[in-house]
Amino acid sequence: VAWRSFLNAHAVVLDRVEAALSAASLPPLAWYHVLWPLYRAPERRLRMGELADEVVTIGRTGLSRLVDRIEAAGLLRRESVADDRRGSYAALTPAGVEMLRRMWPVYARAVGDTFVSALGEEEARLLAEALGRVAKSPDALQLL
């Protein structure tokens, strides 16, 4: 029913987005999902755990490896935390900011063309509100 359309739409739009990024010789969408929260953060850096909470599409362990790759590409670097020597920051570099600037229009255009354009203004507003509720539904973790 509604769930089916939801799954299909997700698959279709993501395919188009990745294709658009790839066609522009840009990194995959996951990189954007990491860089963007860093850009918005107070000092343009976040602790790994905080970052993991933002990047909903990947687990804490996968994030570690992903950050490895992005760091190797020079778009962020790890920094140690002053008052807690266990933790580490992921901190955006200037090259990372620049990459965000290049990815954004491609990402936005792909989503606009395939997703937003299929929705009316009013529908988009309604959908955002309804789906916001989904994300906050109670845990309901009564196993078995």
Added chain:
Amino acid sequence: VAWRSFLNAHAVVLDRVEAALSAASLPPLAWYHVLWPLYRAPERRLRMGELADEVVTIGRTGLSRLVDRIEAAGLLRRESVADDRRGSYAALTPAGVEMLRRMWPVYARAVGDTFVSALGEEEARLLAEALGRVAKSPDALQLL
């Protein structure tokens, strides 16, 4: 905006679904996505290519491997095609039908609890219609 809630909702609901299946000692959702189209098909079987078109969340190559595993579990078997010796069917077995029966209530309940329950009746209808349009938007594959 709306897109963000969409991505979050997708991640949240899928997590819950996989957790519910796993807690019930059932296979992952992808198996359901393969078995269900077979169940609906004329002879409870489809050619690999047709099946790949139904299972939107995976590519043709990944489907080959996935079908390997499901076949090894005895839920389907491959059959040769009478008039085209290149092709092969994936055909549901009785054990496959039984597995669908066991997965369905768990899957439905998880989606119901996290997704449907957060939407109103009217919203669900609207959403299905709007997202249906997304899946059918034109290809727009003017690279670069």
Added chain:
DNA sequence: AAAGATTGAGAGGTCAATCTTA
């Protein structure tokens, strides 16, 4: 040569165990 499907090599993900610091 092209179509249907699978396979080898490699990229990227998870779970459980580990290392370090609190």
Added chain:
DNA sequence: TAAGATTGACCTCTCAATCTTT
């Protein structure tokens, strides 16, 4: 002992190459 983060072993997906049949 527990918390923050990473690593080792393993699993699954994709791309390009392959095999078979048309």
